[in-house]
Amino acid sequence: MLMLIMRHELLLVLITVILLLVELVLPAHRKQKIILPSLILFGAVMILGFLPGPAGTLFGGMYSTTPLTLLMKNLLTIGMFIVLLQSVDWLKKEENKEKISEFILLLLTTLIGMEYMLSSGDFLMFYLGLELATIPLAALAAFERFKEKSAEAGVKLIFTSALSSGILLYGISMIYGTVGTLYFDEVINGINGAPLQILAFIFFFSGMAFKISIVPFHLWTADVYEGAPINITSYLSVISKGAAVMIFTILLYTVFSKVTIMWKDVIYVTSILTMTIGNLFALRQRNLKRFLAFSSIAQAGFIFLGIIGQSQLGMTTVMYFVLVYIFSNLGAFGVVSVISNRTGKETIDDYDGLYRTNPLLSLTMMLALFSLAGIPPIAGFFGKFFLFTAAAKQGLYILVLIAVLNTIISLYYYLLVVKAMFLNRSDRPIAYFKSDGYSRLGLALCVAGMIIIGIYSPVYEFINRFTFGIY
Template identity: 35%
Template structure:
């Protein structure tokens, strides 16, 4: 393999969003140091300006169809990468908006907060494009570095520190697994680029190597059995960071998982389908059952997030184009519903200083707007029509039933009912229980914007999903041009006839 790092201007163009964001990253630091008296909101809006410019650039790429690969295939900018980059940048913008009001809780380093958030976003953008195991490692660690700090950002809060330590120790453990897995895979195949590994022969070393890589990525997405950091970290971190960590890294990690499973491991589909089916069933069931017992809103959303990831894994387990479309679609619906729910958690905790579910009593009377929005987001997470989550779940189930994953679908459907219970417990608190204190709640402007955006997304996708389905289908279509996963398959028989 020869690396040729000569770059033409057209190559540089492909990196434009990343370059733009890197420059902005430096500017954020410079502005923060040069104007120490600058109000905090200003710096937030300054960061958002850069992110919006990046988003605009990504949209332009997507519309104009600017795609390609760089650095001997290490960096791929296909439409799937563009989808995930927009996903990441979009969620980062919303996260910064919800952080504005939270900022007063940070005693130190307020400016660096935005720097770290944007830096993680940049790392995740590289993850979305990583087409090679080395760039996967570098990008993944780059983005996680920011999160290690962000999770422990409430310096005087024991919970936040504990969350930071937990996340850090398990995180470096996952990094070690990843590095070990990469070295095994490289040792077996002599290749690093995903699409070069299509012809790899099965061997124990390769299997263990990919299992280790899957474990590291499973840590990132928080699927059972790699989920143990999630509840405490979500609970302890500053809530905007929790919101961020619950969405953006998942998207980025799924981009890598898609490339890994559908491209390099396409020939081993019957084997890894079993693995993913198991992970998915465990995640959904564990997440939903444990969520029932939660008393804290952030922990509830943490466990519900584990269950939601189980749903996304159904799409991956199908191993088809339709399944991948459905995954992207589902992630988008999850973005709006989950971020919206966290925005309301922040709004409520700013107003009444609590994140316990019991303190949501009577929210329907104290703030009809927040309660109604929370209702919509939770029902979307539960999968109730006409909200986005329902279409997302249905899309995934349709993709899965086409592959005959009956057991998986049955478990998924039963889990919908289980999840309905704990989401409705929150609804009951908000609407049926009487408030202890009837004073109305105030919601700040930026939070309102986020809630409106998420509401609009949840309702619009639920009522008319066609534009979004078109988008995800074309995103995966471009990806399958790079490497067609279905063409490489030796047409497996119905994978698991009523068994797996």
């Protein structure tokens, strides 16, 4: 019964093995048949994850779950399910037919890595989870073997992530040197702000900043997001980044909680830089994938506003924002992915007059962009509002002011896309097409999520119950 604590990971490992075996016996020309079973299996895992179950520690403290980490895992599984739904159409294309199962298996592996990372109780487990989550992603970014852009994205992702994990490890080794243990529970007591620990934290922060794409370390993001297959891009920008943000927040609030003086200023400055530079670069992008890449960099800056809140409120707002961000960003990427699959068009100018030909898609895109920008009735507004509240509670009014100004800048470029879809006229708009059922289901889930989370306040209360006692 002890193994029930690890149920999320074990179930995922189980379906990975099952799919691996199914893949072995499937004849080469019927590889498509694996899509539906894997969706059903994964959906079952997603639902099973929500069932109540025990939380606790295993393996002498190396692995530990709390209700909060279980909730985080559930959020990630929902996001992953939507990504899987959105990628079916792309997987059925002629050039991907022979490697469908590889895509699904690698994606599941990264999710296993993220879940182990989230419930790590030890720096070793944390590192292993992180690597299990990044190495297969590099292979996925280079998935379209015959496209130069995809190969380039793979190179950029694997090299930057390898360098960043090297820097992260150097920081961890210094923490080990000063504390003498790697278990989080014991590290907490040993951290006292000694000079070597401050240096260690800077290395650690830089390594994590690469993964979350915080500004001085963000340059890989736009290139990788543009070159990678679009479903991998949405996975990178939502699930991978979300998991990194979650574990980073947990580590700051637990392991480094006694030395907030050590990280408060760093978070303050990088938050401002990330918001501002992400927004300013997003202004000049014409390619939608690059545009969304810079917008997701800016969103990471907003998340830091919640982290600096340093309280239960901070944790709740970060979780709530990540939940909202999963649905809104996946909605935006879902529309871009459907259109890119059908027509191959990816720039903002191609979207001129989209409303006249594909009204439903344009409405979904509009909702998603409004949610990202933070326009009231939709969930994104409340996400940002709570983040600002968390920062304002600490008296950081200047930071909040800068964040509000940045929201206005971001509103401008999100509205540019909406304007292109609704107001601009085009001689050759994207012709009407009927997207496949899986994408429709994925987009419907996103829209429902954005609206329900926005107007149904118990969601916030629900998350708030789990974050009790984290700080």
